[in-house]
Amino acid sequence: TGSIPSSLGNLNNLLYLYLLLNQLTGSIPSSLGNLNNLLYLYLHYNQLKGPIPRELGNLSNLERLYLNSNELMGRIPPELANLTNLADGGLDLRGNHLFTKDESLRTFLNSKQTWSDWESYQTPPFAIVTPMLMLQLPD
Numbered sequence: 001t002g003s004i005p006s007s008l009g010n011l012n013n014l015l016y017l018y019l020l021l022n023q024l025t026g027s028i029p030s031s032l033g034n035l036n037n038l039l040y041l042y043l044h045y046n047q048l049k050g051p052i053p054r055e056l057g058n059l060s061n062l063e064r065l066y067l068n069s070n071e072l073m074g075r076i077p078p079e080l081a082n083l084t085n086l087a088d089g090g091l092d093l094r095g096n097h098l099f100t101k102d103e104s105l106r107t108f109l110n111s112k113q114t115w116s117d118w119e120s121y122q123t124p125p126f127a128i129v130t131p132m133l134m135l136q137l138p139d
Contacts, residue, residue, distance in 0.1 A: 009030075009031025009032050012037065020042045028052065059083060060084075088111070090112055097122060
């Protein structure tokens, strides 16, 4: 439990970061974008919130990025299109609250997504409940 320490971004020689299933909370530190040698980043099945940091697009050697089943929210940073070394099936963004309007980014992400397209498995970030007002009019 707890949050991901930003100091992990100082581990320059790190190749694999497996933090799945740890009930982690908070946001993904942008400092993880400093891990230039990283091949695998597994952060799935936690309770991470907030946007995906654009700095993750700096991870040019990354082969696997699993962020599924968290509470990540917002626009997917276009910098993720820089992750050209992702393996086919090496990306999982399902089970979050993410979107993009960038058609080329959408195509790239779908080409790397494991199982099926990532958009079909996004959940709404919140439910908007509007109170109903009921009026009874006289006959």
